[in-house]
Amino acid sequence: MTSAAQPPAPAPGRRPTLNAVAARAGVGRGTVSRVINGSPNVSSRSRAAVEQAIAELGYVPNRAARTLVTRRTDSVALVIPEGEDRLFSEPYFSGIIRGVSAELTAVGMQLLLVLARNDGEQARLASYLSARVDGVLMVAVHRDDTLPDLLDDLGVPTVLAGQRSEHEPLGHVRADNYGGARGAVQHLLERGRRVIATITGPLNMDVTRARLSGYREALENADVSTDEQLIVHGDFTEEGGRTAMRELLRRRPDLDAVFAASDVTASGAVLELRASGRQVPEDVAVIGFDDSIVARHIDPPLTSVQQPIEEMGRTMAALLLDELAQQGKGRREVVLPTQLVVRAST
């Protein structure tokens, strides 16, 4: 019965704690903490001792304990609207993930993946996120998405891929859709095409409007008359592309080129053109957008506008980390250049 209060009790199969490191290094907890957090006010002697103890013990800081006191979770959420499966296809999603992930792991933050339903649960989701992460990245935002605003109200730094409207108040990254579209149409003009149609995306997306502007601009610059008959709205699906193409052929059977707002739409257009007895690119040239896996695999391989997806991911993460660092200030927008990838369809 001489058990006078168990001294340190090495703790069974448990990971070493900061306390254990301090004991082993012969310093106080505060000093270990300072070393870990890179404080300059530590003598090199202490620092060396602590670093050695950390290495010997294989110490890894307990994130929960740190979060409890600092109120930072060191994690950000990537929110994806459920149903936007389009996003998951190459190269979009892999690129975004790779970029975001690279930027985040470099600073020791972790990435949470959250699928969001587009129903009335957005308020609940916003509150959930505000308790779980330091910031939020969102892709595929639509004009009427409220989640970004809800998050903003809760003070959760948020960065979007793309803007909801031309005056997006939140930080965001987007490709130069306007310039990409203009370049695509210029390319068609250089190939000698003169009756150039376009199949757009959904009207409630900013990318649709930007690409349409680029299309118009290119034609006006070239003094080619623009005909509203040559503009049809699609929905980014293959079926939408077929339907739109059918309508275009009805209106202007003499068209000699089509600029589609997505590769999948373009692939539908190609099918419909072929069904009407036209050859691509001999009779009608076709350009897509996204440079997706479909562009490379359909026949003929599709000329397409490529976005710097991975860099967009990296930039999104960087902007968010910026906002985190400066407490919500420094909200910025970044526009990245696109590149035309020429293949057999033009």
Place this chain on the structure above:
Amino acid sequence: MTSAAQPPAPAPGRRPTLNAVAARAGVGRGTVSRVINGSPNVSSRSRAAVEQAIAELGYVPNRAARTLVTRRTDSVALVIPEGEDRLFSEPYFSGIIRGVSAELTAVGMQLLLVLARNDGEQARLASYLSARVDGVLMVAVHRDDTLPDLLDDLGVPTVLAGQRSEHEPLGHVRADNYGGARGAVQHLLERGRRVIATITGPLNMDVTRARLSGYREALENADVSTDEQLIVHGDFTEEGGRTAMRELLRRRPDLDAVFAASDVTASGAVLELRASGRQVPEDVAVIGFDDSIVARHIDPPLTSVQQPIEEMGRTMAALLLDELAQQGKGRREVVLPTQLVVRAST
């Protein structure tokens, strides 16, 4: 100077705590905790009071505080080998994510996305994961992947999509690759094809061996002689498909069907067949695997073997939650049926 120790100090812009709920409900902290965690030993009076207080205060439990004491993080990681961009294409990745996410959010767990490099960092990654999550889900495991074993050694429950070898010790979910391949070849036989070649995947993947077995089995069942000349190895890429097809045509110019181990491989094969002057499906029928976006968009649309991807995701998560619940026991394997989707290529 009459400031005698600030009493409760309502705390400024901070979220309500369990203490605040207890005070408002007029009960002790223990009781609030019991209500939140669904303990049965709470009088219905107390329970009602607590629930009302929670609602009024908009209380959300602090996960870090809970994790600190329970040593559970209530989160699992989905580990994806970097470079396996193939996985990111429709429908694979979106399906897995949707299935996993649905199952996890139903029980309040969160999903961490982790990109893993295939270098010597795996030990570090394993240790990182063991500190950050309760369990791990892995996709695209190769025969020589060590991460699953490292995790197992650290006692981190792990569930794989697919098996590394035929005697996978870890819990895993896979599609019936054998049955799917057999069914595909049977379909070709029913279409009257007799000289059926196959382009496999990489030999270090179990799916490759399983699909090859199914191919052989179907031919043997039908008393069609199998010729090793008809088997060529690919690598799941389009270029690999072209190369393999070229080799097959050299060896057996009389072949009348090809079963490819992936849609992308199949699309390469189709291009090469066409280049050789053959028509698909008139001269040579082609079947792919995965029922990916490529299958639907190439010309002709590809007959393909579809896997129940979303269900695989759901099942993976369910198996992991099971292991979590029973402390690593109940390690199981689940095989899900495939389905042949017939299109114009056969």
Place this chain on the structure above:
DNA sequence: GCTGGCCGTGGGACCGCTCCCACGCGGCAT
């Protein structure tokens, strides 16, 4: 020589929760 300031340091208080012990109370068997 004394004072002031700064540097490096140790350690108490605390973050918000769960775990568990101890207590009061009523009902049942003795």
Place this chain on the structure above:
DNA sequence: ATGCCGCGTGGGAGCGGTCCCACGGCCAGC
């Protein structure tokens, strides 16, 4: 009536960090 049991309960201890205050030692300035 007395005991015991078990239920519902309150609250102390502790999880593993960070923050910050106080302290000793040293050097520079007067």
